[in-house]
Amino acid sequence: MSVQDLLAGNRLALARTLSEIENESPEGKRALNELFPHTGQARLIGVTGAPGTGKSTLVNHLAYLYRHPLQGHPPGDVEPQSVGIVAVDPSSPFSGGAVLGDRVRMRDLAGDAGVFVRSMASRGSLGGLARATWGLVQALDAAGYDIVIVETVGAGQAEVDIARLAHTTVVIEAPGLGDDIQAIKAGILEIADILVVNKADRPGAENTARALRGMLELAAPGKRFLQNHAQVMPLPLPPGILATEDNAWEAPIVQTIATTGTGIPLLAEEITRHQAYLQTSGDLIHKEKIRLKTEMDDLLERALVSRWRESITIETYQTMLDKLVERKISPQQAVQILIDGENL
Amino acid sequence: MSVQDLLAGNRLALARTLSEIENESPEGKRALNELFPHTGQARLIGVTGAPGTGKSTLVNHLAYLYRHPLQGHPPGDVEPQSVGIVAVDPSSPFSGGAVLGDRVRMRDLAGDAGVFVRSMASRGSLGGLARATWGLVQALDAAGYDIVIVETVGAGQAEVDIARLAHTTVVIEAPGLGDDIQAIKAGILEIADILVVNKADRPGAENTARALRGMLELAAPGKRFLQNHAQVMPLPLPPGILATEDNAWEAPIVQTIATTGTGIPLLAEEITRHQAYLQTSGDLIHKEKIRLKTEMDDLLERALVSRWRESITIETYQTMLDKLVERKISPQQAVQILIDGENL
Numbered sequence: 115m116s117v118q119d120l121l122a123g124n125r126l127a128l129a130r131t132l133s134e135i136e137n138e139s140p141e142g143k144r145a146l147n148e149l150f151p152h153t154g155q156a157r158l159i160g161v162t163g164a165p166g167t168g169k170s171t172l173v174n175h176l177a178y179l180y181r182h183p184l185q186g187h188p189p190g191d192v193e194p195q196s197v198g199i200v201a202v203d204p205s206s207p208f209s210g211g212a213v214l215g216d217r218v219r220m221r222d223l224a225g226d227a228g229v230f231v232r233s234m235a236s237r238g239s240l241g242g243l244a245r246a247t248w249g250l251v252q253a254l255d256a257a258g259y260d261i262v263i264v265e266t267v268g269a270g271q272a273e274v275d276i277a278r279l280a281h282t283t284v285v286i287e288a289p290g291l292g293d294d295i296q297a298i299k300a301g302i303l304e305i306a307d308i309l310v311v312n313k314a315d316r317p318g319a320e321n322t323a324r325a326l327r328g329m330l331e332l333a334a335p336g337k338r339f340l341q342n343h344a345q346v347m348p349l350p351l352p353p354g355i356l357a358t359e360d361n362a363w364e365a366p367i368v369q370t371i372a373t374t375g376t377g378i379p380l381l382a383e384e385i386t387r388h389q390a391y392l393q394t395s396g397d398l399i400h401k402e403k404i405r406l407k408t409e410m411d412d413l414l415e416r417a418l419v420s421r422w423r424e425s426i427t428i429e430t431y432q433t434m435l436d437k438l439v440e441r442k443i444s445p446q447q448a449v450q451i452l453i454d455g456e457n458l
Numbered sequence: 459m460s461v462q463d464l465l466a467g468n469r470l471a472l473a474r475t476l477s478e479i480e481n482e483s484p485e486g487k488r489a490l491n492e493l494f495p496h497t498g499q500a501r502l503i504g505v506t507g508a509p510g511t512g513k514s515t516l517v518n519h520l521a522y523l524y525r526h527p528l529q530g531h532p533p534g535d536v537e538p539q540s541v542g543i544v545a546v547d548p549s550s551p552f553s554g555g556a557v558l559g560d561r562v563r564m565r566d567l568a569g570d571a572g573v574f575v576r577s578m579a580s581r582g583s584l585g586g587l588a589r590a591t592w593g594l595v596q597a598l599d600a601a602g603y604d605i606v607i608v609e610t611v612g613a614g615q616a617e618v619d620i621a622r623l624a625h626t627t628v629v630i631e632a633p634g635l636g637d638d639i640q641a642i643k644a645g646i647l648e649i650a651d652i653l654v655v656n657k658a659d660r661p662g663a664e665n666t667a668r669a670l671r672g673m674l675e676l677a678a679p680g681k682r683f684l685q686n687h688a689q690v691m692p693l694p695l696p697p698g699i700l701a702t703e704d705n706a707w708e709a710p711i712v713q714t715i716a717t718t719g720t721g722i723p724l725l726a727e728e729i730t731r732h733q734a735y736l737q738t739s740g741d742l743i744h745k746e747k748i749r750l751k752t753e754m755d756d757l758l759e760r761a762l763v764s765r766w767r768e769s770i771t772i773e774t775y776q777t778m779l780d781k782l783v784e785r786k787i788s789p790q791q792a793v794q795i796l797i798d799g800e801n802l
Contacts, residue, residue, distance in 0.1 A: 143790065146788065146790070147788045147790050147791065150785060150788035150789070151785045151786075151788075153785065154785055399783065402783055403779060403783055406779065406782040406783060406789065407779055407782075409789045410778070410779070410782060410789045410792050410793060413789050413790060413792075413793045414763070414766075414793050414796060414797070415759055415762075415763055417793050417794075417797055418759075418762040418763060418766050418797065419758070419759055419762060421797070422758075422762050434754070435747060435750065435751055435754070438750040438751075438754060439743065439746055439747055439750060441494060441495045441497065441498055442495075443494075444490065444491045444494035444495075445494070445750065445753045445754045445757050446487065446490070446491050446757060447491065448754050448757075449754060449757045449758050449761050450761075452758060453758070453761055453762065453765070
């Protein structure tokens with residue numbers, strides 16, 4: 115089983131490589147290096163939403179539509195597309211195990227060689243989760259899947275950060291989840307390229323859509339996706355991002371009923387329209403840069419820390435910690451001593 | 459206005475210093491260094507729970523009880539305690555502004571010089587939020603507040619991480635918030651020193667308490683709070699942490715009705731009992747170490763990155779990013795070149 119097998123379409127090789135990547139093993143890291151030149155082809159779709167919004171059902175229907183495109187829907191996608199799905203499961207940050215387990219999904223997708231689904235338990239460390247998720251996405255991309263969907267529970271910043279690194283971020287809401295929860299999700303709204311009000315047959319769906327429209331109007335368009343990523347070095351703004359609002363993308367609101375598939379073709383159309391927008395506006399290359407920069411910055415930080423660690427002993431570090439606990443030095447002072455190697 | 463004024467009990471000096479710390483200004487950093495030797499006296503209580511569980515009301519009642527202790531309740535706290543509160547508000551991770559705004563609170567606490575409340579909007583960066591929150595806690599600790607309560611919305615890992623760095627972590631649940639949400643919070647349960655079922659007069663409160671009891675039994679006690687913190691250097695386990703379950707703390711479940719204050723004295727008693735346990739078991743010093751270690755590790759990482767940054771030009775960095783986008787090198791390879799300064 116090798117990276118060559120994976121690139122040749124061997125599903126077992128892919129599954130094993132995904133496990134190595136998820137475990138951040140040396141094999142996984144080596145595979146990522148070898149796979150990297152083959153990435154950059156897939157269209158990456160992030161889907162995020164609070165628990166109870168019907169995310170998984172919607173993702174399943176969307177994948178089914180990509181496999182069995184309607185005549186002329188979505189435009190340009192008349193050929194079936196292969197689909198990889200990475201589902202980040204809600205789970206204990208401590209036990210490392212998925213609480214809900216590997217969900218039963220894909221009744222209609224089962225046995226389809228053009229679909230690959232991977233569930234992932236969220237990890238203790240936020241950085242670890244993001245790293246692992248994007249490792250899996252790269253492997254699916256390199257393996258030749260036309261579309262890779264990352265599905266995360268939009269309950270925390272980490273999940274949001276993961277979803278927003280996709281080319282197109284779809285945020286799902288549903289009526290009747292409570293005002294408190296809506297308030298928390300204000301931040302999530304600002305990253306949405308497309309908003310979905312799922313369960314549109316439920317009472318209050320119109321109100322939810324109206325509230326979303328109101329919140330979207332409050333958000334500043336154009337420079338949204340630039341903010342809040344890892345900043346080892348600042349990234350200069352390309353001209354397009356600071357352009358007038360004439361050419362800025364306005365997030366559409368799509369109403370769906372995922373259980374019956376209602377509205378899914380319209381959602382797919384909006385995704386296609388957004389991806390065409392990314393191409394013509396030049397935002398695509400910028401999003402790619404941000405994604406790769408985030409990954410590089412994260413690796414850089416870890417490499418700097420691990421090199422520094424080799425320069426001191428655990429005893430020195432412990433001594434410093436003891437002085438901290440005794441309030442003899444402050445954390446800032448401890449860091450200065452540790453880095454400059456001054457005499458204790 | 460100086461650190462001396464703050465230490466002497468000047469509320470305006472405290473308020474200004476808190477702003478400097480929250481903004482991570484040079485003055486704020488200097489103040490933290492000067493305040494640090496005066497910290498370590500306050501009892502730190504973290505209170506976390508999902509939106510809608512009644513956290514703020516409960517924290518208000520708890521603070522009121524510390525100000526006006528009942529005869530013999532909580533044991534050992536018959537003198538009024540001064541209370542500092544840091545409330546981390548749900549907010550947009552992008553706009554930086556609190557969505558719910560500064561909540562109106564403390565009707566009964568208003569005008570009491572023994573109480574200081576600070577609301578904080580959650581920041582774009584998780585690291586920034588945790589840093590700022592703990593900076594505020596240190597300032598309140600140094601200012602002489604006997605008890606410092608950190609109140610966070612337990613919607614994401616970041617908020618959990620903040621709450622769990624307290625000496626005693628109180629997790630609030632309420633009946634009827636939905637099964638999905640319960641599942642997500644499994645990880646939060648594992649960090650609870652004390653569990654509260656608030657709104658105990660609502661239907662389903664008994665069921666919620668029973669479900670929590672079940673989930674607690676699944677969680678491995680004893681080594682819970684050790685995991686999942688920043689790991690620049692591993693911290694050896696002290697003997698007590700790996701001890702048999704005989705001396706492990708078992709999180710009690712307290713039922714409260716925060717709106718009427720019912721159950722709050724019992725909660726305060728359990729907090730006192732937990733803090734006595736921390737003293738006798740030796741866990742207190744270990745928790746302190748973890749907290750200070752987390753802070754030091756975070757500062758260390760940032761210092762290493764900022765020193766490295768001075769060693770290269772933005773052009774070199776940009777060139778590397780371009781090569782990444784073109785898939786000529788992988789992120790791992792880019793990092794190696796950037797750190798080793800190899801020729802491009």
